Amino acid sequence: MPLTTLSPADARRMIDAGARLVDIRGADEHAxxxxxxxLNLPLDRIDGLPRDGRIVVFHCRxxxxxxxxxxxxxxxxxxxxAFLLDGGIDAWRGAGLATIADRSQPLEIMRQVQIAAGALVVTGVVLGLFVTPAFLALSAFVGAGLVFAGATGWCGMAQLLRAMPWNRGAAA
Known part of the structure; x- marks a missing residue:
């Protein structure tokens, strides 16, 4: 039987009545x-959910x-x-319900990957058009890396970005 979705208002009422709200996003997004x-329990650790009989409402972005x-x-x-928060934290915020935002935390790693990959592809194309076609290899390399990441679930650029100074000390 599929899980039922709840509107943000219905989820708020259930939480106020004692339901546990579980955020399945990564720690960087949660921070x-x-x-x-x-409670932040990313999908790869969801089996650690306390089994105490409490109603659970799951949410993501x-x-x-x-x-x-x-x-x-x-x-x-x-x-x-168990229930799902329909529309995730975006709908929760859209319904005027409170969130805690800490903009001092770095952007989520996957958003950083998207920005870096996009910038490298555009740079490779522009340099390939105006300097030398050899720079098109940069765009091809980034594209191949994205295909590899999608096929294997391992992203070298994400690993590299996690090691950058602005991400040190951020949520793991």
Missing amino acids: RERIPGA SGMRTTANAARLEAAASDAP
Whole structure:
């Protein structure tokens, strides 16, 4: 049976009545903005969900990750009723409900990867057009890296960006 989605207002009422709110996003996303009182259990650690019979409401950023992983989330909350926050933290914020934002935290690693990859591709194309076509290899290299990351689940650029000074001390 698929998990039921809740509007932000309905989720707020359930949380106020004792339900546990679980944020399945990565620690870096949670550190940058979170719903007060949410327990951060990224998907790769969801099996660590306390099994105490409490109702569980899962959320992510937009609702896509929770919907895509609903069966796994339902299994993690096996001893308790579980729900999905429809629209995630974006809908929660859109409904005028409180979040805690810490803009001093770096952007999420995957957003940094998108920015860096996009900048490298554009740079390779521009230099390839105006300097020498050999620079087009930069765009090809980045594209190949993205294909590899998508196929294997391992992203070298993300690993490199995690080691950058602005990400040191950020949420792991």
